[in-house]
Amino acid sequence: MSRSVRVPMVLLMCAALCLLAPWPARSLAAPSQPPSLDQAAQMAVQGAFGECTPDRPQHNSPAVYRICRPPWWWSNNGDLVIWAHGYVDPALPVQIPEDQLCMDNGLCIPDMVNLLGYNFATTSYAVNGLAVLPGIQDVIELVSLYTEEFGAPDHVLIVGVSEGGLITALAVEQYPDVFDGGLATCGPIGNFQKQINFFGDFRVVLDYFFPGLIPGSPVDIPPDLIPIWDGYYRQSVEPVVFARAHRSELQQLFNVTKAAYDRWDRLATMRTSVEDLLWYDVKATNNANQVLGGQPFDNANRTYRGSLDDGALNAGVARFAADPAAKAAVQAHYQTTGVLSKPLVTLHTTLDQQVPYWHEQLYLAKTKASGAWPVYHEEYPPT
Amino acid sequence: MFATLDVLGAFDLLVTKAGAGRLDQASVQALLRALGPDRQVLNLGEK
Numbered sequence: 001m002s003r004s005v006r007v008p009m010v011l012l013m014c015a016a017l018c019l020l021a022p023w024p025a026r027s028l029a030a031p032s033q034p035p036s037l038d039q040a041a042q043m044a045v046q047g048a049f050g051e052c053t054p055d056r057p058q059h060n061s062p063a064v065y066r067i068c069r070p071p072w073w074w075s076n077n078g079d080l081v082i083w084a085h086g087y088v089d090p091a092l093p094v095q096i097p098e099d100q101l102c103m104d105n106g107l108c109i110p111d112m113v114n115l116l117g118y119n120f121a122t123t124s125y126a127v128n129g130l131a132v133l134p135g136i137q138d139v140i141e142l143v144s145l146y147t148e149e150f151g152a153p154d155h156v157l158i159v160g161v162s163e164g165g166l167i168t169a170l171a172v173e174q175y176p177d178v179f180d181g182g183l184a185t186c187g188p189i190g191n192f193q194k195q196i197n198f199f200g201d202f203r204v205v206l207d208y209f210f211p212g213l214i215p216g217s218p219v220d221i222p223p224d225l226i227p228i229w230d231g232y233y234r235q236s237v238e239p240v241v242f243a244r245a246h247r248s249e250l251q252q253l254f255n256v257t258k259a260a261y262d263r264w265d266r267l268a269t270m271r272t273s274v275e276d277l278l279w280y281d282v283k284a285t286n287n288a289n290q291v292l293g294g295q296p297f298d299n300a301n302r303t304y305r306g307s308l309d310d311g312a313l314n315a316g317v318a319r320f321a322a323d324p325a326a327k328a329a330v331q332a333h334y335q336t337t338g339v340l341s342k343p344l345v346t347l348h349t350t351l352d353q354q355v356p357y358w359h360e361q362l363y364l365a366k367t368k369a370s371g372a373w374p375v376y377h378e379e380y381p382p383t
Numbered sequence: 384m385f386a387t388l389d390v391l392g393a394f395d396l397l398v399t400k401a402g403a404g405r406l407d408q409a410s411v412q413a414l415l416r417a418l419g420p421d422r423q424v425l426n427l428g429e430k
Contacts, residue, residue, distance in 0.1 A: 037409065041416035075410060079403055107417050115414045116394075117407050155403040159394070181401030183393055343400035347393045378400065380393035 034073050040115065045107050049074075050114035055096060058145065061126040063138045066096055067146055068110035068120040075117040080146055080153035082139050082179075083109060083122040084160030084167045087280075090129030090287040091227065096122060100161070119153060121146050129287035133333055135167040140178055155180040162186050162355055165346075169336050169363070172344045181343040188355045189346065190362025192334040193296070193327070196288070198356060200297030200320070202257045203281040205304065206241070206274075208317045209249040213240055214278070219295040219320050221285050229282045233275065241274055242267070248308070255306035256313065260353040273353040280354065294323025296330055338366025340376035347380045 035043065043049040050068035058065050070076045085100045101122075102108040113120040123142050126134040143156055158179050160168030165187020172182035188195040203218040214237065216222035225232065241250060254261055254270060259277060261269040289295045300321040307313045348360045360379060367377035391414075395406045 037413040038416055040413045044413075044417040045419075075407060077404070077407070079398075105419060112414055112417070115417060116410045155398075155401055157397060157401060157403070159397075180403065181397050183397045185390075185393075343397060345393050345397045345400065347389065376400075378396060380389065380396055382396075 040074065044111040044115050045105060047106060047108060047111065049111045050120065052110065053149075055124075058123065058126075058138060058141050060141050061134065061138050062094060063123045063126045063134075064095060065121060065123040065138075065142050065145060066110075067149070068114055069150070070114040070117060070119070074114070076119065077117045078154040079118050080143070080156050081113045081118045081120050082142055082156065082158040083113075083120065084135060084139055084158060084164030084171075085122065085125075086160075086162030086164050087284070088128040088131075089283055090127075091283070092128055094124050094126070094128055096124045118157075119146070119150070129284065130163075130291045132163060132166055132170065135164070136171050136174070139167065139171055140175060143178055158182040160184055160187065163188070165189060165355075166192065166334070166336070169344060169346075170334075172342050173337055173340055176340075176342040179342060181345070183345045183347065185347045186349060186352050186355050187346075188359055189336050190359030190366075193298075193330050194362075195355065195359070196296045196330065197298060197302075198257070199277060199280050199284075201299060201302070201304075202253075202259055202277045204299060204318045204320075205253055205256050205313075206278070208313060209253055210240060210246070213237055214282075218281060218318065219285060219289070219297050221282050223286070226282060226286070229279070233278060237278065238271070238275070242271065252307045256304050258306075258356070260351040260356065262351055269351070269353070276354050289326070292326040292329045294326035294329075295320070296322050296326035298322035298327065336363060336366060338363060338368075338370040338372055338377070340367065340370070340372035343376050343378070344372075345378050345380050 040049065049071065051071055052066055052068040055064040055066050057063070083101075085097050088097050101110065110120045110122070121142050123135075123138045125131040125138050139158060143153075146153065156179050158168045158171055159182065160166070162185075165184035166189055168182040168184040169187055169189040172179050200218060203214075207214065207218060215225055240246065250270065253259070254273075259273045261273055285295075297320050299317075300319050304310060304313050304317060346360060346363060348355075348357050350357045364373060364377070364379065367373035391406070391411065399405060
């Protein structure tokens with residue numbers, strides 16, 4: 001779900017200012033003549049295209065927000081695109097996750113949106129970690145903040161990725177008076193309880209095949225493990241899981257959990273999946289338990305299949321029952337309904353290793369049942 | 384990762400369905416030039 005660790009914002013902004021093209025987008029100086037498409041594109045790559053406000057605190061939330069608008073000499077269609085970012089490590093300070101905004105060549109989503117003639121706004125959300133509920137309130141307030149400063153946009157569109165994809169779907173379902181439509185990419189929009197169970201299943205099945213490798217309980221992570229996890233994983237977990245002698249266990253782990261990998265690039269993609277899924281187990285579990293009022297993972301009655309000895313697996317795998325309060329919180333607040341009165345377009349990578357593609361199929365079933373598909377819900381590419 | 388044209392296509396579909404017109408073709412051309420030959424738009428944690 002797009003975990004966030006790098007924060008190069010200050011350096012990026014400094015570099016952008018130093019590399020300003022002859023048409024300084026962030027000043028009021030008028031260019032002698034409108035830049036060409038190539039020049040505008042170059043300015044965007046240098047981070048010098050859109051005119052952005054400094055990050056400021058929201059009024060009703062500890063979140064900070066940023067608004068970026070096309071320069072005055074570029075087209076502005078009057079519409080607003082809200083960007084809903086993905087999951088951020090709960091241990092990090094609350095700020096807009098720059099690593100989720102920019103590509104390797106320096107081009108960032110605000111400039112891309114501004115190049116298309118749209119106004120852009122984003123928020124850090126009030127908290128990191130599981131931030132779906134505050135995130136929805138923060139993006140709603142963001143629309144108000146934009147309107148106070150720049151006037152009401154003609155249309156408000158929300159685009160979100162991963163956790164932000166769920167925020168997008170829930171916002172469009174629940175607040176059609178605020179949002180004219182949304183694009184949810186790689187979001188856990190089909191069934192959030194199943195998403196929690198997917199993370200938990202991966203951990204308990206890995207523990208079955210590699211007992212004692214990861215300290216503590218899968219549903220109650222030792223606090224001293226969390227800050228050292230990345231190094232611990234590299235030194236103590238990855239070498240064991242990917243040892244040549246353990247190839248059978250590794251394949252069984254993937255067969256049982258249905259975690260994504262590319263069979264044409266098997267080991268490399270398995271490495272990505274194992275690292276990412278364990279990252280969420282270790283970094284996100286305690287935070288989710290706190291936010292949801294209990295631990296939500298439930299495999300008490302699950303029958304696991306796909307190993308060389310499913311009888312032994314099902315007899316030996318660790319079992320957990322979800323706390324009723326956590327399960328109820330998920331059901332009440334984190335599940336989409338598929339009921340739409342404004343359009344929602346969804347897009348999902350088929351081999352998403354963090355938020356599986358089956359969310360698309362589950363959400364499609366919901367919108368078909370509600371009658372929202374195909375008028376309000378459409379998958380891209382269209383089927 | 385998503386290909387640029389997929390994301391642009393999905394966004395164009397959204398604005399169309401939302402009754403917000405279509406993407407301006409000159410702006411799309413400028414964006415494609417900014418993206419360069421790789422044209423990768425969203426790196427979703429190496430997805």
